[in-house]
Amino acid sequence: MVQLLLVDDAGALAELFAIAIESKLGHLVAVAVALADVGDALKTLEHLDLAIVDLSFPQEQGTGLDALAEIHLACPSAKLAIITQGDMWVAQVLRDAWELLPIATVISKSAPLAYQLAAIESVVTTGSAPVDPAVQTLLPASRPPLRTLSSFASLVHHGGHAKLWTALLSASDPSYKEVADRSGLKLNTVKNYRAQLLPDLIMHGLNDPTLRQMRDFAIRCRPFLTPYLDLRDSK
């Protein structure tokens, strides 16, 4: 039997949607209403065919990108789909997910139920479905070939860069002074490290970013960046 995992913080809506999928399509659906529940949900499932993940979790620290990354790491064979309101609030997260992970389709929350179910069934049977037109306008025509999960390695050349990113991740209002204080690096070293990273940040859509923009990027892409930070820290 096809096993689905639905991750959405709108609990009542998620339950109803799960019932609709089970009754109309005949698939089993597990529901996680918080990012922290995803790990537990994955442990209880014998296998996973498709995960459908919402992107916006305003009451939590992370986004749907964290859940998608966790699921992809735990079950690489599972198909990934996004269900979202698709407004500009989540546009950048959606783009990151689309470019970095093998997303099979993107479903708009505002689409008719029949359309949503057809998209899910298409992913289950064929492996993909067209992106919902209402959300298509938020996605580039093609995925940039150089922007991959492994490309994050080039953002952490050495332990100094790891310190910079770690400081940025914890900075509330990142300035050179705050980053230097948090990382223990000298002001000039922070400046040099930033300059060293600029060419590698271009492939992630950041052209000469400010420290604040680098911080926002690091927070958004935390699940893809932190493995390399941990790797450098442990050396």
Place this chain on the structure above:
Amino acid sequence: MRGTTASQSTERSLALIAGREAWSDEGPTGSAVTKVAGVVEAAAFLIAAVLGWTYQLTAGSHAGTPVIVFAPFAFSMVCLLFSARQLLLTLTGRKLHIPYGVRVTVRSMLALALMTSAFAVMPGWASLNTWPIGIALGADAVLTSWALGWHLRPLRWWPAFVLSPYHLGAIGGLLGAATFQQSGSVWSTAFPVLVALHSWVIIASLTAWGLNQLDESEKADRQRLYDTAATVEHQKNAHWMHDDLCAQLRLVSIQVQSRSIEFEDVAQLLDDLDHQIRLRQLDAIFATETVRVAEIIQPWLRRAQNNGVLIDRVPSLDDVSMVVSTEVGREFSHAVSVLTSNALNAGATRLSFDVTRTEEYLSIIITDDAGGLSASELPVGRALWSLQQDLGDGQLVVTPTDTGTMVQASVARTERNRRGAIVAR
């Protein structure tokens, strides 16, 4: 409180010498008080140069070595260089990408040249005329500290200067010179320089303190404005939720309870309400002046989708990521609204959306399968006809296709074209 090590102190000094340009990653926009500080610094250097020449021209000739003769020119050049660079930075925000080490070295050399030439141009007690340099130094330090995110405490500068090894060394040197040399020349040349240096530090402290106060005052004013705007927005949202949203929901609820509508109609009513909310959301985005074309067409894609229409083609982010002004956005939104509604009313079952843009125009092209229509057939007074009048001559193109119609509406992006559209109405 943590103490400051010699290494940290040196690092901070170098960071200040490097100047704000080395630390400012932000774009050309700056706060008003940043611009004020930049202009103050530029003006202070300019005044210093003027005072130098005024003294040179009024105090009579000072025969001396070629270095002394060259000093006024060197002093003016350095002052003008600092002034012009600061003014350009303040007005255009364009930074020079110079390596940190080179920047520190060049600015150190220029600062040394400034000090040497200043005291050569205005020797003895005339060196007190160099007071504008204190203002320039204070403004420069405060601008650099803002770029660094470093909270300065300028009122501690003078006591720190008095107790610094450099100052104590200078005092020792002066006393030594006065003891072993002719004390008259020491007191008439070296001592005034020391007093002038003290005046620089005190004036720099007061300037930095004043600019910091101005910055804090501006931040407080800005915060008050934000709070007021947020309050107004919360009230407007609350009013809208009560008047429009709750009233509409109540209407659906009463209709369902009184069985005056069919079950299928409830979904339609809720879809209509969803559309109204999305238009309201778009209206709020228009107010931010950062609306993207993607956001403008999105509610109409959803509208068509909820009407059971199959969307064959939509533009990708590459075509619709551009940000437009509120005025252009509203006009474009109106065009998308009219074209989509017209296709839906005509009974379209398939729609395609395309967006093109030139320097002058932003165009939406909607292709439907709802039968043919030509521009000459537009009923006078109806939405499509009104849109044609609004856009101006030739900006609404209706092309019949095999199964329906392709309509292109072009909205003027430039002021000149907009005026043309208004004249054409």
